[in-house]
Amino acid sequence: MKRLYAFLLAGLIPGLGAYAQKVDSVLAKLGEEFTQERAYLHFDKSVYAPGETIWFKAYLEAGILPSDISKNFYVDWIDASGNVLYHTATPIIDASAKGQFDIPASFKGQLIHVRAYTTWMQNFDSAFLFNKDLRVLQLSAKKPEAVTVKAEIKFLPEGGDLLNGVNGKVAFKATDQWGKPVAVKGSVRNSKGEKLDSLITKHDGMGFFNIDAKAGETYTAYWTDEQKQAHTTQLPAVKQTGATLKLSGFGNRKNFLVERTAEAPDELKTLYVVASMQQQLVYRARVDLSESVAIGGGIPTDNFPSGVMLVTLFTANWVPVAERACFINNQNYSFAPTLDVVGDTRRRAKNFIDIDVPDTVGANLSLAVIDGGVGTDTSDNIVSHLLLTSELKGPVYNPAAYFKNGSDSLKQQLDLVMLTNGWRKIDWESLMADKWPQLKYRRDSSYMSFLGKVYGTTPSQIREAGFINIIFKAKDSTQSMVFLPLASNGTFSQPDMIFFDTVKVYYQFNKKRDLAERAAVTFSTGLLPAPGTVANIPLFANWLLHDTTGLGRSRFFAAEQARLAKLLKETTLEGVTVKAKAKRPIDLLDDRYTSGLFKGGDAYQFDVGNDVVAQSSYSVFQYLQGRVAGLQISNATGGGSQASATWRGSTPTFYLDEMPTDAQQLQNISMSDVAYIKVFRPPFFGSFGGGSGGAIVVYTKKGGDVKAEPGKGLDSRLLPGYTPYKQFYSPNYSTTVSDEPDLRSTLYWNPYILTDPKNHHFTVEFYNNDISKKLTVVLEGVNKDGKFVHLVQTVE
Incomplete structure (x- = not known):
């Protein structure tokens, strides 16, 4: 993959030696050969009922651009027990994919967990796969019993360690057992019980305090949670020697302060600061601490892309001793299409949406229109996920809030997130020793492939057969034929095939047709199979205890749809009249x-x-x-x-x-x-x-001849392909009249709106249902330069 950064590396000092060149080459190889993909799924809404369809559009990024790594995309639809209800496999087109999942009408659970990934993504930490819970409303479900909230707190010294004689910032994060923030307050005391600082959350369970740590001393936090429960938690141990890294500043540069302990070996008196983004080197500098214990510097960031930057502090022997993540927000991550909605919320009224992308590059968009009372998930979106949460370990509460504006207060709150969440740490020790990640899966070089092998034959029989003749016949009787050469080991293949659902594969050996009676032939597509169960799913079940206005409106839709389904089931066909105009x-x-x-x-x-x-x-x-x-x-x-x-x-x-x-x-x-x-x-x-x-x-033009049944008399096998697409139902009330109630909560869904500089205007039309008086329009997408859009409009 091409290098994604072309920024001037500030702070490069000549003569850093072979180790510095080694770091450069390590990051270059890591960025080129081990680029990690990130996925985001746009759903039509966030709350569903049994029997409804979940529509999705997936976007994939690698580095700062749309990904060109993978060709196939997978989604596992999982219940609360970890059982995979359905496994979706779809082709990736323009770094995106689409699909759907029909929730069984008999489904009794209250949530569906969505796990999405590519084959390439499974080579790396599974914590960075796309994960999301979708609410499923059960009208007959009992209200969950109240669950006792169990609060816990984690302390994370900036840079990594508490050091003897070094004043350090210690961040903390207080959460409940589901990972949601908890407000706490208390104090930090030494072994003598002396108060050193107050402990109080500043934002969403997070905060920090400063401490002058001393070797041999122990420090304890005494705190109470929202339930007035008292807790004690010991802080990390203090190290006798070491070095730390502190970051500050929210402008066009990140200021750093490197500080070592008074007692330090020689390798801690010459240090190196290395900054990287998306596994690409963006800054490197040497720090001389031979005459002092602290020195500062600055990383110019005004030309950097927005995203997570990782700053690592190395010893003179290039061993990492401290690390700090920060977020660079240069407001250069978005593009601005216009979204003009001409809405009419009368019963079955016609609505128009005009989208214009006045840009010099193409864009790939998805559009959803839902009932305005149902509510949408505003906590995360394509911007916050692909720039922030997909780079961090553990849940980030309401990440979209950090991108509302560029205020200093939001930047300070976001810095607390960077201090308290895990990130994609680079295993520097292994990489410097040329120990690279073991890749279990290769990059998708093609779409679904038709792969096969002949068993029970000798090499001479394979040579005599020469080719295998294949006829593919789909459920709808469409057909195609290929003639594939047989390798000496009996294998054969046809790359870059695209077919959906299942096909029946008829086969015959070209020059030795009786070989089929003695040989066994297997077929596959190379697609990943569905896992039976998935362990360690992060289910945030406490949200089931709460209802909101949005859930109340969704519950109304679910109840009406259930009532209508029951009515139609009990009513004879004469009771429902549908009048439709003749087909054109x-x-x-x-x-x-x-x-x-x-x-x-x-x-x-x-x-x-x-x-x-x-x-x-x-x-x-x-x-x-x-x-x-x-x-x-x-x-x-x-x-x-x-x-x-x-x-x-x-x-x-x-x-x-x-x-x-x-x-x-x-x-x-x-x-x-x-x-x-x-x-x-x-x-x-x-x-x-x-x-x-x-x-x-x-x-x-068709004649009067009747074609023979393809493959008749040949051996055959059934082969599954990509998950079939469903067509989103959008009635056209200008040509169709129906007496059946229209209770759709999703009024329009279009996962693929593609624009380019010459064709940058797109118009859609749709019809309202019988009951919606307010509509919510959500437009998301990415352009060819890797910039994002997330627009929301309300029509009343």
């Missing part, structure tokens, strides 16, 4: 010719057989020229040159009768043989390469 001719054409992923969808449709203009066109490309906004076509009339097409900087995938083809073959088709054309907007998820350029699908 183009929709009937779509039903006749399309199947699987090609049916319906976000596409331009052309009834070529009934279009007189088509008969005068030289080719498919000339016919489409100028008819599809954003689709650029060259050499449409041929003239000895091959036609080509681009859409948003990428080449569309071409299909002929739903089989992959190329531009030349489409260009040579006579328009008199074409019945129907569909042009899918990017991204088209049925394409092998991810479909970032959309797809052009050409259907030839």
Whole structure:
């Protein structure tokens, strides 16, 4: 992966020696070969009922840019006991993925834990996988019994240690058994009982005090929690010798103070300060403490990206002795699309949303519209998660609050978070000894692969067979065929396949067809299987004790939906009348010719057989020229040159009768043989390469022949693929009239809104339900430069 930072390294001093070069090379290799991905999931809402669908959009970052490491994304949907209810596997397109999970109507739990990851992410600490709890409302659930809150406190000296004779800052964090903040107060005393400082929380259970530590002395905190329970907690032991690192400043530089004990070996009299962000070197300096016990300096940060910076203090022998994390907020992490909502909250009224991204780079967005009374999770969002919480160990309470503005008070509160939470510590000792992380999983070099192996044969039989013929047949009868060479060990493969749900795989050996009777053949896709159970899930169950206005509104929706479901179950079909207008001719054409992923969808449709203009066109490309906004076509009339097409900087995938083809073959088709054309907007998820350029699908006229059943008489196996996508239901009340009550709490969900400099305006429309009088619109996303957007608007 390319280096992500091109900043001037301040403080570089010539002649630092081989060890300094070693640190540089270690960070360079760590950043290039062991870049860690971070994932964030945007959900349509945060509270659900049994039987509802959870819709999600995943965003992936690596360093400061959208990740190009992985091709496949996984989500485990887990109950409170750690049982995996469902395992989602989806392709990653433009550093993002989409999907959904249908909560079983019989589900009795009150929360679903979501764990999301890529294969590459599983090489590293599992604490940095995406984890989130979603509330599931149970109308018949008993109110949980009151649980006694158990408070605990942790003390964390700045830099790492309390040192003899060195005045140090000690941060603390008080939480309950679920990781939520607890307010405490008390005092810090020495072994004689003398009070040294007060102990009182400053923000969300966190605070700090200063102490002049002495070797051989012990220090104890006496404190009471919110329940007036008294506690005593001993502070960490004091070290006789050592060095510490302190940071301060919230402007365009971070000031550091390096201080050692009065008694110190020679290796603590020359020290090195190294700062890194996303495993990339951003600062290095040498500190001379041979004549004094303390010295300060500054790290210029005004050109740095926003995010967590790790500052490490090394001895003269380049052994780490102190470390401090801080947050750099240069307000350079966001971009600003406009979100214009023309809302109408009357019953089943039409609403419009205009999105414009006036930028020089493309953007990848997701949009949710929900009932305004249901409430959304405002504690975390794409900005706070990918910049902050995904970099820290342990829960951060209400992280989004630290990005409301750039005030000094918020910066001070955020610094308390950095003092009291774990971070991605670099194992310097191992790396300096050339002991690198053991990678169990390789980077995804392709999408799902079709992998197989033949057992029970000799090498000579494999050579005689030569190839294996494969026919894939999906549930909707779509089919494709490949001929794969057999390796000497009986293996065969086809990379970069994309199919959903399951396919039936028919196979036959090319030159030795009777071999199938004696050989065993196995197939796989290379996708990670679903884990049965997941241990050590951080469930914050105490929130089930509380209800809010948002939960009350969600409970109302859940109750109404349950009542309607029961009514429909007990009512005969004559009791429910649905009136719908007749389908348009183009929709009937779509039903006749399309199947699987090609049916319906976000596409331009052309009834070529009934279009007189088509008969005068030289080719498919000339016919489409100028008819599809954003689709650029060259050499449409041929003239000895091959036609080509681009859409948003990428080449569309071409299909002929739903089989992959190329531009030349489409260009040579006579328009008199074409019945129907569909042009899918990017991204088209049925394409092998991810479909970032959309797809052009050409259907030839059907004759009266009946095709033979593919694969009939051949051996076959059933093979699972990617999790199938569901289409979000959004009724169009301008063409459909229904007597059935509309009680949707999610009124609109669009996980893929893609823009580029030439196509930066996007308009959506949707209809209100029967009861919502206030709507909440949430837009999130990332652009090609790795900047984020999180916008929320309310319509009343």
